[in-house]
Amino acid sequence: MRILIADDDPQILRALRITLAAHGYEVTTASDGRAALEAASRTHPELVVIDLGMPGLTGVEVIQAIRGWSAVPILVVSGRTESWDKVEALDAGADDYVVKPFAIEELLARLRALGRRSAPAEEAPVVSFGDVVVDLAARVVTRDGRSVRLTPTEWRLLEVLLRSPGRLVSREHLLTEVWGPQYTRDTGYLRLYFSQLRRKLEVDPSNPVHLVTEPGMGYRFAE
Template sequence: MKLLIADDDPQLVRALRITLGAQGYDVVTAADGEEAVAQAVAQHPDIVMLDLGMPHLDGVEVIHALRGWMTAPIIVVSGRTGSADKVDALDAGADDYVTKPFQMDELLARLRAVSRRAQPAVTPTDPVVRFGAVEVDLAAHVVTRDGSAVHLTPTEWRMLEFLARHPGALVTRQALLKELWGTDQVSDTGYLRLYISQLRKKLERDPSSPAHLLTESGMGYRLILDAA
């Protein structure tokens, strides 16, 4: 089982590589947050273990980036003991939280527990979704059209990201309302139509006759990718 360890403490990483390698894990490492995301994209680990206080991107930012496209279990191993740090990491998508210093037996037990829930990364999801002249990088939170960056508002990004995670599928208005505002009980006063219209203006060749960001009348929206 492939394990990605992301931590900026080289001595700890070396010790974990040796110990966990002896336990049968195929260990790959990263020394900062940006490298962690890059290694995850390149290596498709079955489990990710990361620190919170890393250079370039901190651990919570890495979790957000990874959760945009992968479901592999994430264990945070951090010296931060405050409940707020734990809540932030778990809310971002971490599966477990181990506080430094830790006992190796405990860490191995946590790894075994998440291993039982892990799905082997046999056919990993591509973090880049493409349609027309558009590329949506779900890991980096970057959208380009014809190679040029496209600026999206936070709400536009969340809407596009949700559709991109379910390509070809009908995404109901209720599901989008819950994704954007945390509840499907809010009344839709045209906000969804406004945001989908803005996305079409920024991403479609002909916004008045969209080929990819489609409306399913009375139901919701669908993102259609290019035919293979």
């Protein structure tokens, strides 16, 4: 199982990397918030372990960002013991919270529980809307029975939206997911590529009903 560990304490990061790798996890590490978000978008972890007090972006900000496009289980591991810290993290989208210092046996048990809760992944391999059918596994798109050719970038944008049906996916998350964290301000890319996708997939591209823009925030897939 792929796991992302984000913590700015190098000793904790090293200890968790060694321990979790020894228990069969495929481990990726990050030492600050921006690196954590980039690693999450690049590696698509099946579990995330994250500290709250990181530089760059806080743990809560990273959780909120990940929740814009992923339902991956997130375990917070933090030295903060106040109730409001826990509430803030859980409200942001974390699934569980462990206070430092912790026993490694407890951490492993929490991870096993989260892993059971999330598996198997329930992702529809085929998504239909209007006269369009998208086979996510085969990476094939048809419209009214005819094949539609998408560029790799168009496909990736469409896939990100389809895997979060009905949920707002922010512009920053889409840019990070498709182009990388260094492009989070290049919203012109999104306007261009969504215009192309709508011409290919919407009945009336100027009035889209499935690939919807949320002004000032991002995009949403409406079935």
